Each structure stands twice: as structure tokens, then as C-alpha cells.
Amino acid sequence: MAIIDIYSKRKKAAELSDQAEIYQYTSLPIQFRRQVIYIWEDAIGTYGSKNIYADIKFKGRPVEPHVNWIWQSIYKSLAKELGLPESSTPNEECMTFFLDPNTHTDNLLDVIELTCLHIERGVPKLPEREITGFGISQKPTDAINELNHRFREHGIGYQYDNGQIIRVDSYFIHAEAVIPALTLISDEGFIGAEQEFRSAHKYYRNQEYEASIVEALKAFESTMKTICDKFSWAYDKTATASKLIEIILKREELVPSYLQNHFSGLRQVLEAGVPTVRNKEAGHGQGTEIRGVPEYLASYILHLTASNIVFLVEAYKAKCRERE
Template sequence: MAVSNLFSKRQKVLRGEVPDVYQYDTLSLKLRNQIIFIIQGALGKKTTEYNMGITTTSFTGRIYENIRNTLIREYGETSLAGEANAMIDIFTRLKREPDIELCLDIVEIAFGIIDSVMREVFPNSKQRLGLTQSPDDAITELNQRLKADGVGYEFVSGEIIRIDSQFIHSEVVKPALVLLQGDPCFEGTKSEFFSAHSHYRHGKYKETLVDCLKSFESCMKAICEKHKWEFKPGDTAKKLIETCLVKNLIPVYMQEQFTQLRCLLESGVPTIRNKEGGHGQGTEVKEVPQRLASYVLHLTAANIVFLAECEKGLP
């Protein structure tokens, strides 16, 4: 369903009353209600069926039960909000929950099902199930609503991820996600990059650095393996970079221009991770600041995009 550009919205824009900086701590009640409307449009509202005098749980009802069962099992709870009906239980918890991360758990699981299961169901069953939104439409509206409310998260490739800069996110992180999603040889890289993103979203910045390096190294190993270039499983990032350059992953005629890039690749992600995230702390507990984790995450994404694009140009 298209997001309507209402009169009140236009006036807020004219007065400069729109968020220009993302926040990560709260979801307004308005946004929570909007998310519920989207989920109901894409999953349906009819949770029971009546046939031959017997009331049974509908397909939509079973989906909501699956979402609730997943959440209560992980949380170690017996109910989300004390409601018998799974759909009502989920939405009541979503409206009341003060912790944004737990709210996003609900959103991520629901939209993960919309993005996978409902893609197969929607074309032939939308009328029977009372669906009013396609999966693509639902995901697009969710991301638009989050952005309009100044909430720095987005649903991409099956996961809720944190956005720090809209430009960097759209120009660096999203292309990396698309590249990793589309090529089976980058399966390990994708898993580690998503893990880094998950750690970052949950404020685990040391773990973010560790998984960034794993993802960066896995990307180069995947390229080496795909082209049967000799490398050892235990090769460090520096050694893998040397192999990729020797094998003309970057064309020979361009290597002079990329001298600084090589320095960046050698001294960027690996060095930061080695100094801040990968070794013993001694007697002093080291804290990795959010700004450093953000920089490394985006630097990793940029490196992955560059290397993967270069790989596409190999004979």
C-alpha cells in the first residue's frame, strides 16, 4: 500500500519538523500501529476458519502461532502479553514493549515470514486469506515508515539492520548485501557479515570487529577458491591481499593507481581488528567505541563490494 503524502505531512516538511538524524532507542505508538497494519495486510487477520460446524485455526492463525512460539521459546516465557489469540498476543506485546530490540525481534520474524513463505502463498491465495499487501509492498512500506519516523533500522535480505548514514548505507552496505546474497561462493562471507551487523545492532562492538575481519578474509578466500588460486586456510588478511593482487584481481594497468588502496586494504580492517578486537586485554578492559565499530563495518562493506566487483571482471 502506497504511503500517502497527507496535508499534515507536507506542512511538517515545510516547517522543518521532520527527523534528519536517526535514533535507535524508541518506536512511537504511531509507528507500532503502522507496523501492525502492514503485518496484517501481508499475513492476514483471519486466524480461525469455520467449516461444517467446526472451528479450526486458519493458515494465517498458524503463522501467528509460529511467530509467538518462536519468541516465547527464546525469551523463556509462556506468553507474550497474556492473550489467548496468538495474533492479539503478538500485537499487544509489540504495542506495550519498552525495549526497542525486543520490538524489532517481532518485526524481524514477522517480515522474515512475509519475505519467504508469503512470496509463494500471495499470488494464488491473496483473496482466500484476505491479503491486501504483497511481500515487496509490505517491506517497502515498513522501511519507508521507519525512515519517516527517524528510526535508524531497515529490513534488508531477511534481517533488521542498523543504518548510521543513509548515503553510506545505500551506497556501501546495501550493495555488499546484494552481492553476498546473490553468489553461493560468498555464503560464508554473507553469514559473517550479517553476524557483524547483528553484533553491531546489539552494541557488541568487539564482536563486530572480529566478524568484520572474518567476513573480509572469507571474501578473499572465496575468490581464491573460485579461481583455484593457491592459499592456505590459515592465511592472514595481509597474505590474502597479496595473493589477490599478484593474481591481478586488480588489473595490472590499474595497480599503480591503486597503491593507496592496497595500503588501505592492508592497514584498514585487519589492523583495526588486531589492535582493538582480536587479542588479549591484559589487566585493562578495552572498550571499542561505537564510532570505531561503525567505521570498520562500513569499511568492510566497501572492501567487499570492491573485491567482488573486480572478481566479476576476471576472465
């Protein structure tokens, strides 16, 4: 279903045009929730006993539509994790829970993540008979795109990306650094770095900021180790970030020396950025004091890590082209 640019939305956009981009993370407005439910109806279909398999029997019983299985799987996962009661109408229970003003925002995001996972992975496997019979009118990619548009439209600081709800503190930085970083390491086969970077985001969303910083550094180090592996550059498997930077920038000249001279502070930025903050704030014992990593620091590290990963992978790609 196409998103319509109606008058009230244009007026609201005009009123906000001179303001800084601001996202909130504490609530999902009822209008947004209803729009999400419309996406579910268009992209998954409605649970029910529609007799579209009346002509097919399995061991003498009517065949259960796959759409019903999807809704059963969604609600069963939700009920099991959150301790909700069983239900014979899982899609209605999901909607009731989703529209309940007392449902915590984190749990609302749980529902969105679960439904999006099934839209991405389950709906494409539906038989054509069900797509037609249940009135499924929206392709999975279009549904995810609309959901992310609705997040931005309502100024909600979250996005769904490749299986996870990700918090977006600055949409510009997210779009210019985080998404390119995830795309690059996914496309170029940096699977370890990708998993660790996504893990860092998951910890960040759960307000486990120290763990988020630890995973960010792992992703940064994994990126450099993968580059070394791809070029067969020797390195100690236990090498720290600073040692890896020394190898790929100075010894192996991932970036040509004349560019390193031009960006004289590059190595210092890389060395003094993610690794140093991580070493001081995370990964060591707390002693007698309970240490708290502030949210803004974890956010900074995530974005700095993303920018560094983009730089390194782009440099790797350029080096590959030189060798062709």
C-alpha cells in the first residue's frame, strides 16, 4: 500500500522544517500502532478459518493455512517470553496487546520485531493460493519500508533492519555511517564483524552500555583481522586493536603512504577512539565501585565504530581493485 502525502502530514512537516531532527524513544503513539496493524493485515493476512483448502484433506482433516501458522508462531513466541496466556485467536491477541496503553514500549517493540521477522522470512514462503485467499497485498520489502517510514514520520527513534529493531539516535549519522557499515561488512563477507556490530546495537537498545562498547570493539578488531585474512597478511591472533592498526596501515599500507601523510591524524584517531574508550570504560573489573557507562558515550562509540569500519572496508575494496 502506497503512503499518501495528505495535507495534515505536509502541514506538520512544514512546521518542523526549521527545527532540529529530534527522535523520542519512550512511547509509540496510538496512531502509529494502528498503522502497524494495517501493515500486518496487508503483509501477513488475518488469522482465521477461511476454507481456502476445502478441496484438500490431510489424514481426513482440513489443511491448516500457513497464515494461521505464522500468527500462531508469532503469538506463541510472545506469550512464552512475556508470560501471556494461550489464545485460540493469536492475531487478535497480538493486536489487543499491541493497542493496550499499559503495554511497555520495549514489549511493543518486541511485537514489531517478531512480526517483521515473520514478514521477512515466513510470508515469502506462502502458497499463491493463500496470498490471494487472505488478501495479502503488500510485499515483505514494501512492508518493512513502510514500517521504517512510519517510525520516522512519528519521530520515533527506531528502525527495523535485517532481523532486529535498532535504536536510531541521529538518523543522519545512522544513515551515513551505521547502515553503510552493516551493508559493507555483510556484502564483503565480514560475518564475524557483522554479528558483533549487531550485537553491540542489541546491547545498546537494552541499555547494557558497557557490553555494547565491548561488542563494538570486537567488531572493529574483527574487521581488521578479516582484512588481514583476505590479503593473507600475517598477524598475531591475539593482537589488540592498536597492533592491528599498526599492521594494516603502516606495515601493509592498506592506505597509501601519501594518503596517510595527508590524513596525519588518522592512525591517532583510530587508536585513541574505540579501543581507548573501551579499555577505560569496559572490559575490566569494577573493583569496589559500580561503574556506569553513560548512554551518550555508548552512542558515540557505536557511531565512531561504524565510521571506522566504513573507512577500513572502503580502503580494502580500493586495494582489491588495485590488485585486479
